[in-house]
Amino acid sequence: MGKIIFLDIDGTLCNDAGLVPDSAKEAIIHAYERGHRFYLCTGRSKAEISDEVLALPISGIIGAGGGYCEIDGEVIFHHVFDSAELKKMIRFLEGHQIEYYLESNQGLFASAKLRERLIQLSLGDSAEESEEGQKKIAAIKWFLDLLIEDSSLIDYEDVNKLSFINHSVPYEVIHEEYDGDFHMLRSTVPAFGPDSGEIGLKNINKKTAIETVLEKIQRSKEDCLAFGDGNNDLVMFEAVGVGIAMGNAKDELKAAADEITLTHDEGGIAHILAKLD
Template structure:
């Protein structure tokens, strides 16, 4: 009998592509793996509130969200790694002084600056032109109404400095990553390249030491599982620590060269059965 494994699956670029469509094989892989007695967790830079219902409905045992800021087992939040209020205040002050659009992620709310919705609307429209007509065999995870991310970013509420685990910055300035790193890098974990096509003008910031990998280790300890039994699958820079701590780190075929260099192996791309092939290779399905 095969011993149960635990798999951590990134969302953007791994489970779904940048056009937010999903290969049917990915849905089937997750469901079959769980039917076979394995655990399957989401591991995403998205806040929990940004994980669309269509993704949740695939069925997962839990999630690591906000780039390691939170972890859920079932419906219960079991890990919360939020920033001190003064750290959030310092971060927000820097963004505002620099003129960068940004948003803050708590567990169940987003706090966008006023320009975020318009920036994402432009990004989504540009991405739609790049993608062209979606393949008829693929399903969208966003539904037919207004795109959920635009709906979320339309609510510009006063910032809070409590309960914040991560921020995302969006700028036309190609030096944004260097500027953010120089200003915040001493106390924060700053990475770039997490939003396709925005390059070094975007990135995300967590508290120093907070990332998917370190939170996964805490979660595995709570679950009483060995990291050697874990499989991590991702494509972006915020997945690197996850790939490093899991017994098997798998990069998607569409992953960056840097991510692939930290992986134990590479599967096929997101819409070419990448998750299915990884699960199949390691006996989950």
């Protein structure tokens, strides 16, 4: 019987440009043909997962950091915010001049100046009209194209996570406001800056979602591998038999891993999958 393999996306399946290296694509297809099965396990909401990733032989999706799950196209669960609490949270962020986007299966809904802030972050010291500046903007175009800026289209009853891009107050101010009532996490996207982060539902994470998947498909923890790179993958490693940290992973995750592989662009996923039967 093949293994069950959980894949984080950013920094793991996808490189820093948001693309899946050819080595990973080929290795996943070959492993699937040998009987192994793959599940995405990502902080991204479903609307944020690219067609390139979805074209892989994926048996299921854990999204929104554990807030959403589907297996073979069937939605197993979808946890969402209380709309009143969400609107209160938005008022807090806007009062502190913090940009954000609401993550929903219907799309990613951006605050008024989020697009402008993301372009500024990408450019850094580069002039927008320079060739280097244009390349940096092109690298995030896929994400900018996902953003919906018409707030009248938001369904506040269907939001499963909130991500904030913050350069106004220390991260700790936001953490203190919401930790305990919600699941707080520093952003795993370095370009967003150290004071940015995510707000998710309490007691919902990658571990809880994996446990639900394994119960549903009647497989054991010992049958599972997981690939990750960020500290939000620490709980994912707790839910599987073997946790594999990418070569570009955070030091804390490497310390918790059963094995450390190469980076995404060096063929880290392919290196491990080649060792399966």
